[in-house]
Amino acid sequence: MDKLPLDLPNFEPGWVWLVGGGPGDAGLLTLYGLHALRSADVLVYDALVGEDVLKMAREDCVLEYAGKRGGKPSSKQADISQRLIQLAKEGKRVLRLKGGDPFVFGRGGEEALALVEANVPFRVVPGISSGIGGLAYAGIPVTHRDCNSAVTFLTGHNASGIVPDNINWEGLAQGSPVIVIYMAIKHLGDIAQKLMTHGRSADEPVGIVSRASTPSQEVLETSLGCCVDDVAKSGIEPPALVVIGEVVRLRSGLDWMGAMNGRVLTSDPLNLSKNVDKVANA
């Protein structure tokens, strides 16, 4: 790291760095993220942090799991915040590492506010959120000029584990051409139904990307009307992202990972040239 033409900020003892580890592939870490991993005394990490990312930690760094998955006992949010405060007050360089970006459905704000309350200094290092970078690994851009000028990021469940009830589903269905949903698999049927009730077509393309950017990444292309059955049939599992909208069609042109395994890509995945011919011949 010391050969980079970049002044990396010192990771001071007694500080907490709240760092996004990206969607899984360790190569997607930021330079600040890597610098934090190479400097931290203690690393408090979440379930969704990629294993290869953890391997980047300093050899004598203490790793503490604070996730909520994988059959391991879950840590309560307040306990995690208290633990960060305690470690910082002991004078440790504390790295709080989260999957994706800490401020995107990652409770990073809550933890940072607890640090503010306890007068613990902190820095935030954004990461590549799975809802953007994970989809890119599936060959699905979140915006594309021929498809959408807006995108909404949505969580499939709220703090109580149910579909968020403070969403204006009608406004969302009618106003957001592309919808990217985190934590969506459990309530996908309910969400798809709400969107169709408010005018989205059952034929609308849906992409489901599981374990994006990891060696076990899986992608399912389906439609709003069939997605629940197709998910059940395919056995695709969380963690997964659901993306609804025309951008999913671009995958036949942009599945660059598939192309590395021999998939032949089309340069006109939206069939625009055919439509232009139609207009020209009209």
Ligand code: SAH
């Ligand atoms: N802060 C994270 C999101 C945490 S919420 C971020 O910015 O990406 C947890 C949800 O993120 C999961 O339920 C899943 O929907 C999504 N997610 C995170 N990593 C993922 C991955 N590698 N593949 C697919 N979905 C992922």
